Amino acid sequence: MQWLFVATGGALGAMLRFFITAHLYPVMGNRFPLGTLVVNVLGCFLVALLYIVIIEKAMLSPHWRHLLITGFLGALTTFSTFSLDALTLWQNGAPAMAILYVLANVVLCLAAVTASWYLVNFVLS
Template sequence: MQKYLLIALGGALGSIARYWVGTTIAARAGLKFPYGTLVVNLTACIAIGFTLSFLAERTDINPAWRFFIPIGFIGAYSTFSTYEWETLSIMRSGAFAIAALYAVGSLILGLTATWAGSALAQRF
């Protein structure tokens, strides 16, 4: 039960951070390009890369931090970072074709699913 509470707490904080960073950047840079989302996604990639690598190498750190930071906080802050981490992990294992398939497939299928959801909503 503790891990779910840590995930929920981290998720709440990550969602708030995403909103704050995204809107702050958008207010300063304008809305013609999604700078806020770009900054959120890139900072999340840095954070997940650092956090998962750091926690993997430091076995003396309480495992609860794995639920709070990468799953809860960073997961709510941006799922894009998880996608990038998984792609990097696949590449590190030497499965470059699978990594490319995952990256390109996620982009194409994600855009298709978003289009389908939007088209469905327009029918109602």
């Protein structure tokens, strides 16, 4: 049943991501990825809200975590999970690890995108 919750939430999150980015694209075009920024900020706002309501306060059944956090927000943006993980490290008394985690994600992900860009262009040229 958990798989169904994740899949349903994922479908809804992916559709919302597409809707937001498609409607914000005309605002900035290729000059700035406004849609991506909006979904990342929205996802980060929602992940904290849902985490408190579902996990910390247990105001909703744990099944909602699979639907809303893992599925919906996972498809909307993984930046929300990244941000929550960094905050959790910090709040658990590991600020150096939190900073390392943030830097490693940013640097390694930019490096991965760059490597892939050049590799694919090399192979396809």
